[in-house]
Amino acid sequence: MAVTLKEVAERAGVSRSAVSRTFTNGASVSDKMRRKVEKAARELGYSPNALASSLTTGRTKLIGLVSNNFHNPIFLQVFDLFTRGLQDRGLRPLLVNLTDEVDPEQSVRMLRQYSVDGVVVASSTLPPGFAKAFRDAGVPVVHSFGRYSSAPQVHVVGIDNVECGRMAARCLVDRGYDHVAFLGGPESATSTQDRLSGFMTEMSTHPGIRTSFSYADAYSFDAGRREMLRLLKDTPAQAYFCGDDVLSIGALSAVIDSGLAVPDDIGIIGLNDMEMAQWENINLTTIHQPIRQIVTSSIELMVAMLDEPDRYPEARIFPCSVVERGTLRPVLKS
Amino acid sequence: MAVTLKEVAERAGVSRSAVSRTFTNGASVSDKMRRKVEKAARELGYSPNALASSLTTGRTKLIGLVSNNFHNPIFLQVFDLFTRGLQDRGLRPLLVNLTDEVDPEQSVRMLRQYSVDGVVVASSTLPPGFAKAFRDAGVPVVHSFGRYSSAPQVHVVGIDNVECGRMAARCLVDRGYDHVAFLGGPESATSTQDRLSGFMTEMSTHPGIRTSFSYADAYSFDAGRREMLRLLKDTPAQAYFCGDDVLSIGALSAVIDSGLAVPDDIGIIGLNDMEMAQWENINLTTIHQPIRQIVTSSIELMVAMLDEPDRYPEARIFPCSVVERGTLRPVLKS
DNA sequence: ACCCCTTTTGCAACCGGTTGCAAAAATGCG
DNA sequence: CGCATTTTTGCAACCGGTTGCAAAAGGGGT
Structure with a gap:
């Protein structure tokens, strides 16, 4: 069904490495070669298999997006922001619903089978044990909307x-x-x-x-x-x-x-x-609660961790502010 | 970092095939062998790499969950039901946000790079072109909450x-x-x-x-x-x-x-x-609108298509009913 | 103990890519 | 033009698994 690198190589009359190199940036390929390969690829409708390449590169660009908050409308916005933000950086969210999961190990195993590059725990109610379990498995973790702690064991982004x-x-x-x-x-x-x-x-x-x-x-x-x-x-x-x-x-x-x-x-x-x-x-x-900023910052942190997995855990806390509408009487004049 | 099949094989003193077979069901392994391998696997904390195996088996168990409805609260429930339903069947949703995507080809390419086994388009507003584009790429597609047509080109589950x-x-x-x-x-x-x-x-x-x-x-x-x-x-x-x-x-x-x-x-x-x-x-x-039933049925249809990709397209239409509350005056007595 | 049949096991090739290394080609320079 | 240097290319091994095939082991019957 799918077109493979080998077929493109044959059609272009070059080696498989040449094809591989034209599709990984930073590799050395001459312009002539690149044009030949791209032509063949276009004709065949080739696009590289990200999963196969992950085998050797060790990166899947898959990010586990873990949550159990599927009843609070703000989380629809959270998912919207996360999916778009991750996509924009070439990352793919693998959505995991922990609504009725109690065993962190179970989820860790699952996400490891899919070799996710990182995990974003987006939840204000999930016990910190889940985030820790992922970290202990050696996976970069950001806990968004998590509890602020003065001694965080994992990266936390949220409010105080x-x-x-x-x-x-x-x-x-x-x-x-x-x-x-x-x-x-x-x-x-x-x-x-x-x-x-x-x-x-x-x-x-x-x-x-x-x-x-x-x-x-x-x-x-x-x-x-x-x-x-x-x-x-x-x-x-x-x-x-x-x-x-x-x-x-x-x-x-x-x-x-x-x-x-x-x-x-x-x-x-x-x-x-x-x-x-x-x-x-x-x-x-x-x-x-500055949701947009929290999500953006979580993504930036996650991206940073992909390059530097052992980054020292930090808590990023965003200030909140009162929005005056109609359900409180006005401030007393002094 | 991660433990591989080879290490388990060495530790158990058996061939790599033996290890592979104990982890794929339906394969012939003696009890003695199975016990040996499982012991070694447990000691090493091994769990098979789903992505690597997908290379040879051709199935990733990844399902693209595509939507552009990230502002309607019912879709939070839709995502909840989809993620849980898919998880329960051993499938993993790869969430794709099409909010500002206009080119179907772009999304098709992305999902093909990740070799998804199927795509669920969950949207009441996405033009049918997207679902078609996936189908044309040879990927099983179900369009949930899509438009009912008397001549459906892809599977549609929704309401009339x-x-x-x-x-x-x-x-x-x-x-x-x-x-x-x-x-x-x-x-x-x-x-x-x-x-x-x-x-x-x-x-x-x-x-x-x-x-x-x-x-x-x-x-x-x-x-x-x-x-x-x-x-x-x-x-x-x-x-x-x-x-x-x-x-x-x-x-x-x-x-x-x-x-x-x-x-x-x-x-x-x-x-x-x-x-x-x-x-x-x-x-x-x-x-x-019977959301739960629509999602359940969509998932069943998707699972069926994984075994039978060329299944003849059908439309599954669920009846709706009026829920009487307080914003219409009562029915006239005749 | 021998033969035949079934089950289990290991070998080796393969899935679709990447990459270190050395050979080949291109380039610069006197 | 020849030589040294840099860039480009292909080979082959590898990533972590699966699987067809043939050899080895096990089991039953006589």
């Missing part, structure tokens, strides 16, 4: 969730609320833990403000709505920092359905600034 | 968009509206054309009902909102069939912001039944 918690707290304080709360995602997610920790730390410097927290059992609309409905039965806070935007929108719908007004009765601030947050019928005040 | 248009029209007629309209996605998308065609055909059997149509310039919230705002300036219809759910939600927000009530002043019916459609703050009446 603790700082985001603090930022949300400050934001609520500035607006003069005197009863605030954190409505987190699942307690087990590292992102939830960090956001809570930052939020509580900051609030502890404002002892006059009543502060509480609780968890939804998933980063989903339903979970956010359910938890908010539960909170509304008792004495709700005046403003909530929700674990992410999807959760916020669920909470928002609960508040509105209960006949309360946003932001007058209850304020809400989310996190992520997903596309939907700016839809006019949602108009969510939220903390912007 | 013309019938969906008719269904939407009937649905509006049943509710007694006497001025209805289609608010489509981009005119160039085949899905838009088909939905409009079905809608108008059905409406033509109800000459007493005023019928019109217009297009939004993308399948997006903003485009839907913009077009609806434009329509509201003049004499809007009583009910709109919107090109898809995202468009519907944009239109919905325009209607509400204009101080009109849904469904009392204006009714809306969407298409897709994406997860968000059932969120309480949206509660969109829409036509359900």
Whole structure:
């Protein structure tokens, strides 16, 4: 079926090496030779077999793109950015869905069978064990949207969730609320833990403000709505920092359905600034996570590691910022 | 770095063929030999190189997953289902983003370089030329969410968009509206054309009902909102069939912001039944597209084609149905 | 123990490329 | 034009596996 290098060589009347060389750049080939080979190749419709060449060169240009976040709309954008960014650099993403995988070894084996040149773990909820397992197998790894650690064992690109918690707290304080709360995602997610920790730390410097927290059992609309409905039965806070935007929108719908007004009765601030947050019928005040920059930086880091596999692990943390929309009351004038 | 078959052979004191055979099933190996080899392999941490073996076997188990729909949330679910379904069958999805690719040849070349065993085109907006180009290159192709044609040149799995248009029209007629309209996605998308065609055909059997149509310039919230705002300036219809759910939600927000009530002043019916459609703050009446079944069937078809590449092309069309929620007034009692 | 048949094993060629090395061709220069 | 130097080319081995074939080993029956 497919045309091989040998056939091109025969047709052009040259050696196989000559053909090989015209298709690998940096090799020494005369112009005359190149023209002859290219002509034959064109006539035959030849294109080199990347997998065969990977055997000798040791590079497949395949990158494992590993994730378990297939329910959060921001990840569609993440996949879009990753696939395009990798393609632009001549790399090919091999998509791996870890949704119901628990054993890192299993995934490591699979990706090794395909000799991926590197692995991008794109997930805010996957335990760090997965990224480590890949690294231990000697594969360059970047953990995007991973947990910031002061002693990273693998390259991490993302945001400082603790700082985001603090930022949300400050934001609520500035607006003069005197009863605030954190409505987190699942307690087990590292992102939830960090956001809570930052939020509580900051609030502890404002002892006059009543502060509480609780968890939804998933980063989903339903979970956010359910938890908010539960909170509304008792004495709700005046403003909530929700674990992410999807959760916020669920909470928002609960508040509105209960006949309360946003932001007058209850304020809400989310996190992520997903596309939907700016839809006019949602108009969510939220903390912007610079997704595009995170992905771009992850790819650059990955590319750098392909040349320098033992690069010393670093954490690249991008600042977030509050995007003012309609779900929090304005800042108090001082 | 990686352990090779040869090293395992040496350690086990057997020939390389013996090792190869213990790892390819269906090969004849004695129990004693198998045990010896497996022991050595385990000790060395060997796992066979899938790419090297593909050279001789001619199968990579790589499937190109090609799409340009990275902005419609239903495609996140589509990717989730595809990746898991393919993985479960031992196949690996190589994700290709065709967002800004115009030349099919380019993509064909790329996928051939990686010797994919097959290609799944998962897109409702990609012109059929792409699927054809893959088929012409001799690669098994399934076009999921593609256009239904009575003379398909490649396997198509999806819905009958013309019938969906008719269904939407009937649905509006049943509710007694006497001025209805289609608010489509981009005119160039085949899905838009088909939905409009079905809608108008059905409406033509109800000459007493005023019928019109217009297009939004993308399948997006903003485009839907913009077009609806434009329509509201003049004499809007009583009910709109919107090109898809995202468009519907944009239109919905325009209607509400204009101080009109849904469904009392204006009714809306969407298409897709994406997860968000059932969120309480949206509660969109829409036509359900059986995504899960379409993906499952696509994968089954792909697997079948791997064994029988020249399989006669078929179209697998799944029925859709109206999901009654809150954006259309109830059916008139007769 | 012998013969015949079946199963298991190893050899060697091959899959589609790359690459070190030495020979051949081209080039520069006096 | 001849010689030294540089560039281009082909040979052959190799990357990590698979597989047809023939030889070796095993098994059963007498």
